[in-house]
Amino acid sequence: MKTTEKTVIAQMLEHRSIRSYTDEIVPAADIEQAVAAGQKAATSSNIQTYSLVHVTDIEIRTAMIEISGGQDKVRDCGAFFVICADMRRHRLLADRCGVPCEQNVESFLLSVIDASLFAQNMALAFESLGWGTCYIGGIRNNLSAVQKILSLPTDVSPLFGMTVGRAAEEPWPRPRFPVDTIMHENGVVSDDVVLAQCDAYDDLMREYYLNRGASGRTWCGQMERFFEVxxxxxxxxxFEQMGVRWR
Amino acid sequence: MKTTEKTVIAQMLEHRSIRSYTDEIVPAADIEQAVAAGQKAATSSNIQTYSLVHVTDIEIRTAMIEISGGQDKVRDCGAFFVICADMRRHRLLADRCGVPCEQNVESFLLSVIDASLFAQNMALAFESLGWGTCYIGGIRNNLSAVQKILSLPTDVSPLFGMTVGRAAEEPWPRPRFPVDTIMHENGVVSDDVVLAQCDAYDDLMREYYLNRGASGRTWCGQMERFFEVxxxxxxxxxFEQMGVRWR
Incomplete structure (x- = not known):
């Protein structure tokens, strides 16, 4: 089953998101193994507030292309998953013994963090089995449509998708910030230092963009307007319809 | 540096949170390696909306014990980190070119997911180097105090802590849900099935609690009142003070 035998850190360092796949289907045994390994990630008080929808229906996957803004890989990858924050188990258990189940900012955070820790372990497990992965935040373009098409009940909230499959591309790894840009001792650095770090990072990123055929693009340029609207x-x-109260 | 050489999935399956540590300090080289590997986790559009505070000051760590509800390991572990959602870089870049930087539920989600994917990779990297880890959600008992004691600016929001160190205990691994409890094809299961799954999981958990000397405890019993208040x-x-708008 294991197609590669790498140490953990070596596997992480090789990560790049894969956006183009062959038509090879991911076998059920690999999925079972990656999901089970994913579940070993820490979960706050063992609450395990997440579920996973394995989307095999081609019509659903085709509909997901449009929802995610035209990403054909959602249909064309070897396996597609929707990762959900899932508070239903806890609500049903509370209902059964007649106590309230209050969702607020904290429970929302708990469920998003839990689901994300699980998903990252799962993604790395898939990569260690030789598959490429890509997170699909694009499903958040229309979560109501995702909820409807998957017949999800109240309090099972889709958060993001994940494509898995055999890579049909060999993309350049994208450089991250240097460690000393993101880690600081007993505090953080001043605004001026932060801006200088961003500019310094662009020296790395300019080369990356050049290699990707996007000469002249900069990370700062991408980011400064990212949250404009x-x-x-x-x-x-x-999320309110799914039961979250912002309190 | 590498004290163990395990495949990725084998490493994940060995996970258990470590809550008791020897007084061995985690060397800087291991921290550098684990953080850099952590950063290779996917990040939405490469926005990298997170920062990490490495807390070495013993007074700050002592204060964190009380904040996290009496967890001595925050002071006694081999290295302690606070993982933050960090939107400051993006705001400063936007400020510099005079455009707004709007934080809403989506940007909050983005930053929490980004930080969590990073943290899980980092935790697993530490484990692969032979260290134990434990997430410390308890710092959310008083994030204003954490913010103040670390002199964090607006829009660097602490989310959770992480203790790392040499294990001084060998805890039982805690069983997770079976894969078919959390993964479903093209949808999810009915409420009745969910409750039956929770009850079936308790057959595993009763044995676990028994081995931990907590005979009679059940997962359902723990969870049904988890969100009561x-x-x-x-x-x-x-989070509003940190700039998040619930819109």
């Missing part, structure tokens, strides 16, 4: 402004209402 | 109800205001 509030994105996906329906999410507040969506 | 809204927890950490100050978080809404805290």
């Amino acid at each position: 509030p994105k996906r402004a329906h999410l507040k209402d969506f | 809204p927890k950490r109800a100050h978080l809404k205001d805290f």
Whole structure:
């Protein structure tokens, strides 16, 4: 089953998101193994507030292309998953013994963190089995549509998708910030230092963009307008409908 | 440096949170390696909306014990980190070119997911180097105090801590849900099935609790009252002060 035998850190350092896949299907045994390994990630008080939808239906996957902003890989990858924050188990257990189940900012955070820790372990497990992966935040363009098409009940909230499959590309690894840009001792650095770090990072990124055929692009240039307009402004209402109270 | 050489999935399957540590300090080289590997986790559009505070000051760590509800390991572990959602870089870049930087539910989600993917990679990297880890959600008991003691600026929001160190205990691994409890094809299962799954999981958990000397405890019993009272109800205001708008 294991197609590669790498140490953990070597596997992490090789990560790059894969956006183009062959038509090879990911076998059920690999999925079972990666999901089970993913679940070994820490979970706050063992609450395990997440679920995973393995989307095999081609019509659903085709509909997901449009939802995620035209990403054909959602249909064309070897396996597609929707990772959900899942508070339903806890609500049903509370209902059964007649106590309230209060969702607020803390429980929302708990479930998003739990689901994300699980997902990252799962992604790395898939990569260690030789598969490429890509997170699909694009499903958040329309979570109500995702919820409807997957017939999800109240309090099972899709958060992001994940494509898995055999890589049909060999992308350049994208450089990250140097460690001393993100880690500081007993505090953080001043605004001036932060801006200088961003500019220094662009020396790395300019070379990366050049190699990708996007000469002249900069990370700072991408980021300075990233939050100019509030994105996906329906999410507040969506999560409220799913039971979250902002309190 | 590498004290163990395990495949990725084998490493994940060995995970258990370590809550008791020897007084061995984690060397800087291991920290550098684990953080850099952690950073290779996927990040939405490469936004990298996180920072890490390496807390070495013994007074700060002692203060963190009380904040996290009496967890001595925050002081006694081999290295202690506070993982933060960090939107400051993006705001400073936006400020510099005079455009707004709008934080809403989506940007909050982005930064929490980004920070969590990073943290899980980092935790697993530390484990692969032979260190034990434990997430410390308890710092959310009082994020304003954490912010103050670390002199964090607006829009660098602590999310959780992480203790790292040499294990001074060998805890039983805690069983997770079976894969077919959390993964479903093209949808999810009915409420009745969910409750039956929770009860079936308790057959595994009863044995686990028995081995831990907590005979009679059940997972359902723990969970049914977990959200009875809204927890950490100050978080809404805290994140608003940090710039998040619930829209």
